[in-house]
Amino acid sequence: MKNDNASAPRRTDADEIARLLPAPGRWDLPHEQHLRHKESLMQHIDNDLATENRREAGGPARRLLRPAVLLPVTALALGGVLAAGIAFTADDSKPATAQATDTVQTTGTARPAVVLLQQISTAALKGDTLPVADDQFTYTRSKGRGADLTSGKAVVGPLENREAWSSQKPGPQHKLGVVRTDGETSVVNAELGDTKGTPAGLTRPTYRWLAALPSDPDKLLTYLYAKTPEVKGQERDQAVFDRIGGLVGEVMPPETAAALYRAAAAIPGVTEAPTAHDAIGRHGMGIARDDKTFGARTEWVFDKQDLTFLGSRSYLIRDTAYGASGTLLSSNAVMEHAVVDEAGAEPTDTQRVTGRSQAS
Numbered sequence: 001m002k003n004d005n006a007s008a009p010r011r012t013d014a015d016e017i018a019r020l021l022p023a024p025g026r027w028d029l030p031h032e033q034h035l036r037h038k039e040s041l042m043q044h045i046d047n048d049l050a051t052e053n054r055r056e057a058g059g060p061a062r063r064l065l066r067p068a069v070l071l072p073v074t075a076l077a078l079g080g081v082l083a084a085g086i087a088f089t090a091d092d093s094k095p096a097t098a099q100a101t102d103t104v105q106t107t108g109t110a111r112p113a114v115v116l117l118q119q120i121s122t123a124a125l126k127g128d129t130l131p132v133a134d135d136q137f138t139y140t141r142s143k144g145r146g147a148d149l150t151s152g153k154a155v156v157g158p159l160e161n162r163e164a165w166s167s168q169k170p171g172p173q174h175k176l177g178v179v180r181t182d183g184e185t186s187v188v189n190a191e192l193g194d195t196k197g198t199p200a201g202l203t204r205p206t207y208r209w210l211a212a213l214p215s216d217p218d219k220l221l222t223y224l225y226a227k228t229p230e231v232k233g234q235e236r237d238q239a240v241f242d243r244i245g246g247l248v249g250e251v252m253p254p255e256t257a258a259a260l261y262r263a264a265a266a267i268p269g270v271t272e273a274p275t276a277h278d279a280i281g282r283h284g285m286g287i288a289r290d291d292k293t294f295g296a297r298t299e300w301v302f303d304k305q306d307l308t309f310l311g312s313r314s315y316l317i318r319d320t321a322y323g324a325s326g327t328l329l330s331s332n333a334v335m336e337h338a339v340v341d342e343a344g345a346e347p348t349d350t351q352r353v354t355g356r357s358q359a360s
Contacts, residue, residue: 111270111271112271112272113265113270113271113272113287114265114270116272116285116287117261117262117264117265117270117287118261118262118265119307120261120285120287120302120307121257121258121259121261121262121265122258123306123307123308124254124257124258124261124307125254125255125257125258126254127254127257127308127353128254128353129253129254130207130251130253130339130353132168132207132208132251132339133168134168134169134170134208135168135169135341136168136339136340136341137165137166137167137168137177137339137340137341137342137343137345138165138166138168138206138207138250138251138337138338138339139163139164139165139166139251139336139337139338139339139340139347139351140162140163140164140166140249140250140251140334140336140337141161141162141163141164141334141335141336142162142163142164142279142311142332142333142334142335143159143160143161143162143279143280143332143333143335144159144160144162144279144311144330144331144332144333145157145158145159145160145279145328145330145331146329146330146331147322147327147328147329147330149322152321152322153321153322153323154316154322154323154327154328154329156327156328159279159280160181160182161181161182161183162179162180162181163179163180164177164178164179164180165177165178165179165340165342165343165344165345166204166206167206167343168206168207168208169206170200170206170208171197171199171200172190172194172196172197172198172199173190173197173198173199173204174189174190174197174198175187175188175189175190176188176189176190176198176204177343178343178344180344185344191203191204201227202227202228202229202243202246202247205247205250205252207251207252207253210247210250210252210253210256211252211253211256213256213259214259215255215256215258215259216259217259217262217263217265217266218266220259220260220263221240221263221266221267224240224243224244224263225240228240228243233293235293237267237268237269238289238291240267241264241267241269241270241289241298242298244260244263244264244267245298245300245312247260248260248261248300248309249309249311249312249332249334251337251338251339251353264287267289269289269290270287270288270289271287271288271289271290272285272286272287272288273286273287273288273297273299273300273301274286276288276299276300276301276313277301277313278301278310278311278312278313278331278332278333278334279311279313279331279332279333280311280333282301282303282310282311282333283301283304284301284302284303284304284310285301285302285303285304285307286299286300286301286302287299287300287302288300290317294320295316295317295318295319295320295325296314296315296316296317296329297314297315297316297317298312298313298314299312299313299314300312301313309334310333310334311331311332311333311334312330312331312332313328313330313331313332314328314329314330314331315327315328315329316329336352336353337352337353338351338352338353339351339353
């Protein structure tokens, strides 16, 4: 009998890596999860190469630098957006605690970004408190685009229409929801490595979990610093800022949203962004943070009238190996939120979250 394995061409390391990475342009996972998994794989490759260099040279290996993992502006947004950014200051080595929060409360001497985040927090308290059942799904319709970094250059894809249905079931889940991108629907599975399912938390922020977060900004910030996973080479203030950015676009209780914005105001390096705009060009009130290590800026955009969250944008602020200054890394525009009974179901007027600026 003929041995098919013997006649098959031998896979090279490059072939194996190519097999592991998803095909470009078609995301079986949400774009955010794809990037995080890809980054994890590339870090493993870097570590292997560094070990090999050290073995051959007989000395310390040259560290291969990559940008920090780019997190979504809506965590588990099932639509996928990037977020990166921090400005390094004299206090960057220390978590923002009571001292930083005192600055938030003293509006007379606060930085402009702090005052704006206070106003956004106050506006958030006017949002809807929704009865979200454990067997329902939160729904987000958005438009966005992101850069593929696989080639070593930022290759920006086209603007996509996205719909996402996030499961609200308590306990670890293997099926987290459904995402539809430009009419193509796929199931979102558990996070990589969660063999028993992904529980509610920072990467799966259910309405129930969000409602249970501390509403006091000090306590919430302490919690976020404690629970945000550490990423090698990423400074803690940046990591927490990114995590908050990954939550603010979710459907959540008004008290939680208000606390998140006040917590963000206590992180060093947060600034205003007067020219901020989202993926469809809606200009608004902006909050930004620069990542001077990797040369990237993230902007959150809020409606000028009611201060609701419109979307986000991240881009290079200096020339890097990934592209010239100004190169877009990601952009997103949140069009509407709702709570529905079934994954894949379009929301009715009574299910939509009110008070949100929309565009077709």
